[in-house]
Amino acid sequence: MDDLFAPSDVSWTPVSPKLAAVRRVTAAITFGLLAIAGLLVLGLTVDWLYGGLWLLLMLAGFAWSWRMIGRNQQSWKYAEREDELLVSHGILFRQLVVVPYGRMQFVDVAAGPLERSFGIATVELHTATPATDAKIPGLLPDEASRLRDRLSALGQAQAWGL
Template identity: 55%
Template sequence: MDSLFAPPGQRWQTVSPQLRALRRLILSVVLGVVGPLSAVLAGVLVAWWLAVVVLAVAVVVFAWGWWLIDRNWRSWGYAERGDDLLVTHGVLFRRLVVVPYGRMQFVDVTAGPLERRFGIAKVQLHTATPATEADIPGLTAAEAAGLRDRLAALGEARAAGL
């Protein structure tokens, strides 16, 4: 069944471990602020035992999120073939997107402040179909620039024949 979402014989590229590190940092900051603050408010406004319950829930959610981030990070991959680009991701709901080079209209590279700090960017492919969700997060800046240039050149070459 896995070959349905990751065809064998392809040279699959993975995303940078910095994506996992960034997402874990965000999880730590959010739960590190929201968890204790909620526990203090629950303890002051309701009862001390509720503060303990809220803090325990925050710890469980943190551990679960830490584990899920790793699984999600490992699920991302892409492969460049002769006529198209394959992008796969997802843990519970797997997804494989096949984008023919001739259908690409433009390639978008984005990086927010935290992504730039971690040295990663997201490459997003735009086609005539708005339903095409072909984006690859967590690429190193050099990898994103190289992929952007290769895809743009291949898209131009394939679209010229239409």
């Protein structure tokens, strides 16, 4: 079954561990805001005991998400073949996206403020069919630039044959 999502005839490239750090900071902000909002609402309307239970629930949720974020980051990988790009990710629901270079319409590089502060970017591949679009988050800027240029050149070269 593993060969279905990770063919052995390719050399996989993992994404940067900084992706997990960015997602953990985002989770900390989200759970922190939810904890504060819940404490205020429960403390003002019901009882502070429920506020304490809410805080424990938020801490448990954050601890669980911390672990899952690390595992998810480790699942992201990509491989460049002669005619296509493969992107694989997922723990519980695994996914393998195969994008033929000739079908790519454009390649997009994006990085939000938090991603830029951690020094990573996301490369997005767009095709005519949204179901075959793919993204590779957590790339270092040099690798994102190299991949963008290579995919654009390969896409343009192989599209001439269409």
